[in-house]
Amino acid sequence: MKAIAISSFVKDIADLRVSEVPSPRRQPDQVLIDVTHSALNHVDLLYARGRHQNNHIGLVRPPFVLGLEFAGIVAEAPPDSGFNIGDEVWGAAVGGFAEQIAVPVKGLQRLPHGWTLAEAAALGAATAPVSYAALVSVADIKPGQVVLVHAAAGGLGVVAVQIAHALGAQVIGTVGSEEKAEVVKRLGVLGVVRYDREGWEKEVLKLTDNVGVDAVYDTVGLVEKSIRCTKFGGSIVIAGFAGLGGKMEKLPMNRVLLKGVKLLGYVSGTASPTRTMTDGW
Numbered sequence: 349m350k351a352i353a354i355s356s357f358v359k360d361i362a363d364l365r366v367s368e369v370p371s372p373r374r375q376p377d378q379v380l381i382d383v384t385h386s387a388l389n390h391v392d393l394l395y396a397r398g399r400h401q402n403n404h405i406g407l408v409r410p411p412f413v414l415g416l417e418f419a420g421i422v423a424e425a426p427p428d429s430g431f432n433i434g435d436e437v438w439g440a441a442v443g444g445f446a447e448q449i450a451v452p453v454k455g456l457q458r459l460p461h462g463w464t465l466a467e468a469a470a471l472g473a474a475t476a477p478v479s480y481a482a483l484v485s486v487a488d489i490k491p492g493q494v495v496l497v498h499a500a501a502g503g504l505g506v507v508a509v510q511i512a513h514a515l516g517a518q519v520i521g522t523v524g525s526e527e528k529a530e531v532v533k534r535l536g537v538l539g540v541v542r543y544d545r546e547g548w549e550k551e552v553l554k555l556t557d558n559v560g561v562d563a564v565y566d567t568v569g570l571v572e573k574s575i576r577c578t579k580f581g582g583s584i585v586i587a588g589f590a591g592l593g594g595k596m597e598k599l600p601m602n603r604v605l606l607k608g609v610k611l612l613g614y615v616s617g618t619a620s621p622t623r624t625m626t627d628g629w
């Protein structure tokens with residue numbers, strides 16, 4: 349089958365190529381999927397170059413097929429899996445950039461009524477659930493709160509803005525360009541701020557009448573500056589470091605002390621919301 353296979357980490361993503369690899373063999377606890385659509389995730393770019401923490405600990409290492417998010421049709425399934433041949437599904441597992449993928453049952457979801465396979469792949473089974481769990485289970489966002497979403501035009505951010513709105517919160521989004529700012533403005537946010545400009549945290553404070561935000565969703569690596577525009581006792585959910593070039597942010601802990609801020613880490617799959625994304629609100 350055709351796939352984007354990683355035999356060794358690449359230096360440049362332009363070096364990625366489609367190649368022929370053996371089709372996966374389904375294990376007894378797995379479902380075999382004919383992949384119809386795949387989505388590109390920022391993690392894929394890190395995996396390909398060996399720059400993700402999962403690469404460092406050996407969880408994802410060559411040889412492997414790239415791709416985290418996919419949608420497709422069930423080709424084979426265990427009798428007790430709850431899935432049947434022909435079912436339309438979407439999911440998250442390493443190996444999505446291929447014609448077929450074998451996935452544990454827990455890595456799959458049925459296609460919601462009214463959705464297309466393309467829409468499900470675009471939403472991202474490894475993207476939208478991260479933002480959902482981070483805001484619902486970890487940050488515990490409440491109606492009327494103000495939430496600061498970093499990289500609000502990105503895959504995680506653009507979904508986070510909409511989830512926060514659905515929870516009854518107001519949203520301030522940060523972006524790295526004017527083009528991205530226009531995207532976020534169309535989502536009905538309280539305001540958009542350029543985090544690539546010095547003093548952006550002051551702009552956030554102005555939007556809250558100098559009160560500060562209740563919670564911050566940070567996938568960029570902006571904790572220290574986010575503390576400056578978080579109200580006393582507010583929360584900062586850390587879900588990634590996409591803007592730090594692989595380096596970890598160093599934080600003066602007295603800032604945490606003086607603001608009474610709660611720093612909350614979230615890793616995909618470590619929190620289970622009481623509602624699923626498709627249950628409605």
